[in-house]
Amino acid sequence: MRVVDDIADFVIVGTGAGGATAARVLAGAGRDVIMLEEGPLLRTSERPAEVLDAMALAFRDFATATTRGSYPMPMLQGRCVGGATAINSGIIWRLPEDVRQEWITRHGLGDLVERRALDDAFEAIERELEVTDTSPGLFGGNGERMAEACRVLGLPGQAMTRNAARCQGSARCLQGCPGEARQSMDVSYIPRAQRDGARLITLARIDRVLMEWGRAVGVEGVLVDPVTRRPVAQLRVMAREAVIVSASAVQTPVILRRSGLRGMVGERFQAHPGCAVVGRFDEPVVMSRGATQGYEVPLRDRRLKLETLALPPELLAPRLPGAGAAWQQRLTEMDHYAQWNFICRMEAHGRVRPALFGGGSGAAVHYLPTERDMERVREGIVLLSRMMFAAGAREVFPGVGGLPAAIRSVSEVDAIERATLRPQQLNMIASHLFGTACAGSDPRASVVDDNLAVHGTQGLYVMDASVFPTNLGVNPQHSIMALTWVAASRLANRALRGAVAA
Ligand SMILES: Cc1cc2nc3c(=O)[nH]c(=O)nc-3n(C[C@H](O)[C@H](O)[C@H](O)COP(=O)(O)OP(=O)(O)OC[C@H]3O[C@@H](n4cnc5c(N)ncnc54)[C@H](O)[C@@H]3O)c2cc1C
Ligand code: SF4
Secondary structure (H helix, E strand, C coil): CEEEEEEEEEEEECCCHHHHHHHHHHHHCCCCEEEECCCCCCCHHHCCCCHHHHHHHHEHHHHCCECECCCCCEECCECCCCHHHHCCCCECCCCCHHHHHHHHHHHCCCCCCCHHHHHHHHHHHHHHCCCEECCHHHCHHHHHHHHHHHHHHCCCCEECEECCCCCCCECCHHHCCCCCCCCCCCCCHHHHHHHCCCEEECCEEEEEEEEECCEEEEEEEEEECCCCCCEEEEEEEEEEEEEEECCHHHHHHHHHHHCCCCCCCCCCEEECCECEEEEECCCCCCCCCECCCCEEEEEHHHCEEEEECCCCHHHHHHHCCCCHHHHHHHHCCHHHEEEEEEEECCCCCEEEEECCCCCCCCEEEECCCCHHHHHHHHHHHHHHHHHHHHCCCCEEECCCCCCCCCECCHHHHHHHHHCCCCHHHCCCEECCEECCCCECCCCCCCCECCCCEECCCECEEECCHHHCCCCCCCCCHHHHHHHHHHHHHHHHHHHHHHHHHC
């Protein structure tokens, strides 16, 4: 195999929320940056409108990766330039204040989440990524019905804040935003970093960080074929200043462990799993019109957040109950369904290790919700089902195995409320993943310090969702970007001072 060599001041592995923001800040400060991304660059205008084709290109393992053990739970991740931001709905939430306080008092992160610096970062990102509230005209039938349910039941519903000020309501966020209204990293911070001189190498799968006497001096991996994903060349990129690993909460610990790092690396895996409830209405809902996600109900004290989530027909069809002619009949009513989901701030902790089989950046993720988590999940399903009826649904499909697949009255929701739910009865999915290189002041209980530098090493940083010591209960991309912004700005300044002194 041929060998490709390169060198830069800063080498960044991964181009998702963390990696792209690091590149934006460091290149913006005039630093020499190389971004390495395992997936391809997908131009939004060329991304297929058909959701399964789009998923095949942009999702890691076609969205088939699951946790291991008695309950295999799918984990959705992006594998393309922009990472999961290229397939997400653009929902924006600042770090909740109670979480910030917990990170200061229990994890010693007062410097990292210092209010002024963090607020400045949030404001800069909101300005640059065109963050705004979703207008009611973009709720679509799905959001309008959730707003109605909140009105009837007295729930604190609200328009979502998103980084998509020019959204046209095409309900296609999973496929990439056709008009580039949504400011995912592939259309915002990565091109901006490139304009500031950063270089991007795609289809570059990094296997390990090269360490010399405790210092990160570069990374090595392979360039892969875009179709077969087989290696076509060896790749070695040296770093004059630092290596920043931003490969996500699943892949970052795999790379660090393959590089010989141990301790808490891969521990404390946390998530916001959730599931969805579908309702059938007499009047058309037309989920294909409106923002993919536009309306939400944050219930922090219950560790739940309810959201609208419009699904294209290809993904909705398997959620419809029945078989044969009865199921076909349901397909004729595609425009009459609404779908809402919740995310749960679970207390369960799991673990990530390099997979013994599968090779590449394969990870083995072990995770199981606790009994208390499952009580909250049940509460979420009960609440969404009641809300569907409050909004006028004729039928509700709660999606709980072993209980009726379709219920027609609110009194039938009581059976779900009385049930003890096991994870195996549900189709939970996790797309918010955290914690596997967690930040903290105690090197025995954490992986990185409050500069996001790996304890006990030099020139090695982690800037992605792995550094969160806890989950949040809200959508995380804004907090990932803001933490990265703070740490990367300090790193750029330190590097600059070093260069001037030399
Ligand atoms: C379908 C979906 C919808 C979501 N919706 C929202 C939302 O609306 N709002 C919100 O706040 N959050 C949302 N999220 C979550 C959010 O997008 C993620 O939490 C966030 O993008 C994680 O950022 P990250 O930098 O940790 O990793 P990622 O964004 O996952 O980026 C990691 C990158 O590293 C690359 N990589 C991995 N391994 C290697 C390797 N070995 N070599 C080179 N490159 C590698 C990956 O290909 C990827 O591009 C959603 C997630 C999904 C999947
Ligand atoms: S709903 Fe459509 S237009 Fe709006 S942000 Fe998503 S993909 Fe873009």
